[in-house]
Amino acid sequence: MDLSGKPVIVATLRDMTLYRQAEEQRHAxxxxxxxxxxxxxxxxxxxxxxxxxxxxxxxxxxxxxxxxxxxxxxxxxxxxxxxxxxxxxxxxxxxxxxxxxxxxxQVLDFKTVHLNRVIRDFEKLLQTLIGEDIRIDTRLSSALPPTVSTLIEGPYRATTVVQGLRVPWEMRFLPDGRLLMTERGGRVVLADVDSGAVSEVGRIEVAEQGEAGLLGLALDPDFPRVPAIYVTYTYTGDGGIRNRVSRFELTGLDGGVLNLGRERVLVNDIPAGTIHDGSRVAFGPDGYLWVTMGDAGQGARAQRKDSLSGKVLRMTTEGQPAPDNPFLDLPHPFSLIYTLGHRNPQGIAFHPFTGVAYITEHGPDTDDEVNRLQPGGNYGWPDLRGKTGRPGFTDPMAAWTPTIAPAACIFYTGSVLADLSGTFLFVTLKESDLRVLIPSEAGDFQSIVEERVLVDGRFGRLRAIAQGPDGALYIATSNRDGRGNPRPLDDRVIRIDAADR
The missing domain is CATH 1.10.287.130 (Signal transduction histidine kinase, dimerisation/phosphotransfer (DHp) domain)
Known part of the structure; x- marks a missing residue:
């Protein structure tokens, strides 16, 4: 009651909003x-x-x-x-x-994957589970970009375009831009460098022992009118492993599925070994097939004219000696010999103006070489190595000690990498880099004014190199060959083009 005796009501009000919010937060x-x-x-x-x-x-x-x-x-x-x-x-x-x-x-590692490849791998597993009575129809987009890793090095950009290969040995671009490759284990595969898709063209039964297996590859000079490829590979013969040069037909070029067809053996019973089998295969501008053969671990054979070991061979598409070969007085197949005295030539390329052949060659513990080939030239192995000036022998253009293990080589004739135009390029296995030799004059290659090293150690061992129809360079790793350290994407093909392209 108030002072006048009237009843009053006294109330206390409390705002419970914050309390309720706190309770709700506590419960949450x-x-x-x-x-x-x-x-x-x-x-x-x-x-x-x-x-x-x-x-x-x-x-x-x-x-x-x-x-x-x-x-x-x-x-x-x-x-x-x-x-x-x-x-x-x-x-x-x-x-x-x-x-x-x-x-x-563990920390979760997020990464980009190529969906086409994931689906293809799962499709094989699923088909095995459901049996042959149900057919799986998979339609994948050819426009799906590949899984790539891009590296910028100076004015160059390096991009992984194909992955999941196993010791790719040689690669050749078809006229339609697809990339045909040999793998040392015997597979011939076809890759789309835009989508990253890889399909098997065929499998050759080879003796993959050490460095032996399926090696060099060349397209017929009249390809695709003559749908044929030429390869060297190791096989098991009487008394052990041997090497041979063969021609295979390709079917499916008219829009079907590309397949390996009939084989014709051109040169058989070439000595082979678990080391030093060469063997690069290429057609020169003269239209003849050139084949580099190593000494198969028997150095003395390189000096013998009754052995194809340690030689560079030159022949027609039928395996006969070129009509101006230097040793036509020898019986076949020794009349195929063009040069001798080689240890393990791993690359061959032809000058775009003179047509002269150049090879890269492995030395022993010293003197890896680049050699300019002369008809009938003797390059000294096993008696000589490096530059000696010895009469009757041909010195290398360049030699490297310590050794670098040079592999495939090309002359770059494109315009995308303008500063490399006219240079001699080769990849290395031991040093894992791309070497650039700059000639002293543009119209010939008789001396070197500068050597550059690119992508030094970035991708591991490198064995193959090609110039693409787009003018870019393509290099292939060889990290699964038993001497490298394979990475998750290996083996792979890497495109090198201009960074600002």
Whole structure:
């Protein structure tokens, strides 16, 4: 009551908004905490399961790799099944990495993948599971860009355009821009350098032992009117492994699926070894087929004219000696010899103006060489190495000590890399780089005024190089050849063009 005796009501009001909000937030945090505890438990469980599966997979993949390496010769009927097991295991490893990342045991690594390749790999597994009664019709976009990694080096840009290869040895561009390649294990594959898609053209049964296997590749000079390719490869013959030069027909050039057709052996029974088999194959501007052969580990053969080891051969498309070869007085096949005294020539290229042939060649522990070929020239191995000035022998144009293991070579004639126009380029295995030799004069290549080194060690061992129809350079790694350190994308093809293109 108030002072006058009238009744009054006294009330206390409190704004509960902040309290209610705090309570709601507390309940939400409590719920999140409980959920986090659940997820932590699930994460620990997932991590434990992932670690256990990782141990199981290590055994599966380890024995699969050993079976492929030591108990599965090229062309074996079960090889494809083992490769599928290996691929499935690698996919399982990827899932385990994701589980470990979920359990906070590893950092999740996000990366771009090529969907076409993922679907193709899954299609093979799915077809195996559902059987032959159901056909899978897959329609993939040819416009899908490839998985690439781009590296800028000065004025050049390097981009991975093809990946997942296994020891690519040679590559040649078809007139339609697709890239035909040999793999040392015996596969001939076709790659689209725009989409990154790779398909198998055929498989040659080879003896892949050490450095031996499917090696050089050349297109017929009248390709595609004459749909044929020329290769060198190692096979198992009487008494051991041998090398041969063969021509294969290609079918499907009229819009169908490209396939390897009939074989015609041009030169047979060439000595082979697990080292020093050469062998680069190329048609010169004279229209003849040139083939480089190593000494197969027997240096003395390089000086003998009754052996094709340690020689550069020159022949017609039918395997007969070119009519102006220097040793036509020798019986066939020794009349194919153009030069002798080589240890292990790994590359051959022809000057765009003079047509003269140049080779890269592996020395022993000293004196890797670039040689300018002269008809009947003797380049000294095994008696001489490097520049000696000895009468009766031909000195190299350049030699490298310590050795660098030079491989394929070309003369660059494009305009995309203008500063390289007219230069002699070769890739190296041991030093993992691209070498540029700048001639003293543009119209010939008799001396060198400068040497440059590009992409030094960026991609690992490099074996093949080609100039594309787009004017860019294409180089192929050889990190799975038993002497490299394979990376996730290996082996691969890398395009080098102008950074500002």
């Amino acid at each position: 945090l409590q719920k999140q905490f409980l959920e986090a505890q659940k997820m932590e438990s699930i994460g620990r469980l997932a991590g434990g399961v992932a670690h256990d599966f990782n141990n199981l997979l290590a055994t599966i993949l380890g024995y699969t790799e050993m079976t492929l390496e030591f108990m599965t010769p090229p062309g074996a009927s079960h090889r494809e099944s083992l490769l599928e097991i290996q691929k499935a295991g690698e996919r399982a490893k990827s899932l385990i990495r994701q589980l470990l990342a979920f359990s906070s045991s």
